[in-house]
Amino acid sequence: MSWIQHNWALLLPLVLGACGVWLMMPGAKSIRPLGGLACLGALILGFQLVAGERNISGSMFVLFSTACLVSAVLMITSRNPVYAALWFAVVTLSVCGLFLLQSAPFLAAASIIVYAGAVIVTFLFVIMLAQQSGTSSYDQSSRQPFCASVTAFTLLGLLLITFQSWSHQQVRSANHDKQSAAAMAALDMTVAAPTDHFHRSSRPLPTEELGQLRGLGRSLFTDFLFAVEIGGTLLLIASIGAIALAPRRAQGTL
Amino acid sequence: MNGSIQPTLLVSAALFALGAIGFLTRRNLILMILSAEMMLHGVALSMVTFSKYHGNNEGQVFTIFILTVAACEAGLALALILSLYHRTKSLDMDLWSALREDDMPSPVDHDSTAGHALPNTHPVQPTLTPAGIPLDPKTPLNPQRLTREEDATHV
Numbered sequence: 282m283s284w285i286q287h288n289w290a291l292l293l294p295l296v297l298g299a300c301g302v303w304l305m306m307p308g309a310k311s312i313r314p315l316g317g318l319a320c321l322g323a324l325i326l327g328f329q330l331v332a333g334e335r336n337i338s339g340s341m342f343v344l345f346s347t348a349c350l351v352s353a354v355l356m357i358t359s360r361n362p363v364y365a366a367l368w369f370a371v372v373t374l375s376v377c378g379l380f381l382l383q384s385a386p387f388l389a390a391a392s393i394i395v396y397a398g399a400v401i402v403t404f405l406f407v408i409m410l411a412q413q414s415g416t417s418s419y420d421q422s423s424r425q426p427f428c429a430s431v432t433a434f435t436l437l438g439l440l441l442i443t444f445q446s447w448s449h450q451q452v453r454s455a456n457h458d459k460q461s462a463a464a465m466a467a468l469d470m471t472v473a474a475p476t477d478h479f480h481r482s483s484r485p486l487p488t489e490e491l492g493q494l495r496g497l498g499r500s501l502f503t504d505f506l507f508a509v510e511i512g513g514t515l516l517l518i519a520s521i522g523a524i525a526l527a528p529r530r531a532q533g534t535l
Numbered sequence: 536m537n538g539s540i541q542p543t544l545l546v547s548a549a550l551f552a553l554g555a556i557g558f559l560t561r562r563n564l565i566l567m568i569l570s571a572e573m574m575l576h577g578v579a580l581s582m583v584t585f586s587k588y589h590g591n592n593e594g595q596v597f598t599i600f601i602l603t604v605a606a607c608e609a610g611l612a613l614a615l616i617l618s619l620y621h622r623t624k625s626l627d628m629d630l631w632s633a634l635r636e637d638d639m640p641s642p643v644d645h646d647s648t649a650g651h652a653l654p655n656t657h658p659v660q661p662t663l664t665p666a667g668i669p670l671d672p673k674t675p676l677n678p679q680r681l682t683r684e685e686d687a688t689h690v
Contacts, residue, residue, distance in 0.1 A: 302556055353550055365566050417627075430556055
C-alpha cells in the first residue's frame with residue numbers, strides 16, 4: 282500500500298489512460314467523449330513525470346509527442362479503416378520529428394519515405410479494394426477491449442518502473458563516481474565515455490556528428506556487413522513469398 | 536533530470552502499449568497489421584534514444600534493420616490479407632476463429648456487438664488437435680483415413 286502511495290504519480294496516468302482507451306474502443310459500451318477526456322488527462326499527467334525543459338527542443342518534443350500519442354489513440358479507436366490509416370501516417374510523421382530531435386536525420390527521412398510514402402499507400406489501396414462499402418460491422422465492435430487495455434497498460438507500467446529504477450541507478454552511480462566531470466557528462470545524457478563493448482567504427486569520429494550519414498554508412502558496411510547481406514536476402518525472400526501468396530489472376534484477383 | 540524517466544523512452548513505451556491494444560482488440564485484418572507497425576515504431580524510437588544516450592551509431596543501424604523487416608512484413612502481410620480476403624470476401628478476423636484450438640472459448644464478444652450477423656461464407660476449415668491432451672493409444676491418429684483403409688480391406 283505504501284508503494285502505491287509512493288508511486289501514485291506514475292499509477293494515476295496509467296489507470297486513466299487504460300480507462301480512456303477502453304471507453305474509446307469501438308463497441309456497444311463505448312463513450313467516446315468521456316474516453317477522450319480521460320486520455321487527455323492521462324497525457325497531461327504523464328508529462329508531469331518527465332523533466333520538462335523550457336527551451337525550443339523541449340517544446341518541440343512536447344508538440345511531437347502529443348501529436349504522436351493522440352493520433353495513436355485515434356488510430357486504434359477509429360471506426361473507419363481509411364481514417365485509421367491516415368492517423369497512422371500522422372503517427373509516422375511525428376515519430377520522424379522525434380527522430381530529428383534525437384539527432385537521427387537520415388532515419389527520419391528514410392522512415393517518411395518507407396512508411397508514409399510506400400506502406401500507407403499500399404494499405405490504402407488494399408482497404409479501398411477490399412472495403413468499397415465504407416464502414417462495416419466488424420469495425421463497430423472490438424474483441425475484449427477491457428482485458429486488452431488492462432494488459433497493455435500493465436506492460437507500460439512495468440516498462441516505466443524499469444526505466445525509472447534504471448535512471449535512479451544512473452544517478453546513483455554517477456554520484457559515486459569520483460571524477461565529477463565524467464559524472465556531469467553521464468547526467469547530461471548526451472556524452473558517454475567510450476567503453477570497450479561497442480564496435481569501434483560505430484562510434485562517430487571527432488569531426489562527425491552523431492547520426493550523420495557518413496558515420497552511419499561506415500558503421501553499416503564495416504561492423505554490420507553480414508547483417509546487411511542477410512537483410513537484403515530477407516527482402517528478396519519476402520518479395521518472392523509475397524508473389525507466391527497473392528491470389529492469381531486466374532482465380533480472380535479480388 | 537534527477538532520476539526522472541528519459542522522456543522519449545516514455546513516448547516509445549506508450550506507442551508500444553497502444554499498438555499492442557490495437558493488435559489485440561481490432562477485428563479488421565489491416566488495422567491489426569497497422570498496429571503491429573506502430574509497435575515497431577515504438578521500438579525504433581527507443582533504439583534511436585539509446586543511440587543518442589550512448590553517443591554511438593549502433594542504435595540507428597538497428598533502426599535501419601527494423602525498417603527493412605517492417606517493409607518485408609508489410610509486403611507479406613498484404614499478400615496474406617489478399618488471399619484471406621479472396622476466401623471469405625471479408626476482412627473480419629473472427630471469421631478465422633475456427634482455427635483456434637478445440638478447448639478454447641470463442642474470442643467473439645457476442646453481447647457487445649450491435650449488428651453482428653455476418654454470414655460465415657468460408658468452407659470448412661482444417662481444425663487443430665487440442666494440445667496438452669494425451670492421445671489414447673487405442674484411438675488412431677487419423678480415424679477417417681483408417682476407416683477408409685478398413686473399407687478397402689473389407690472390399
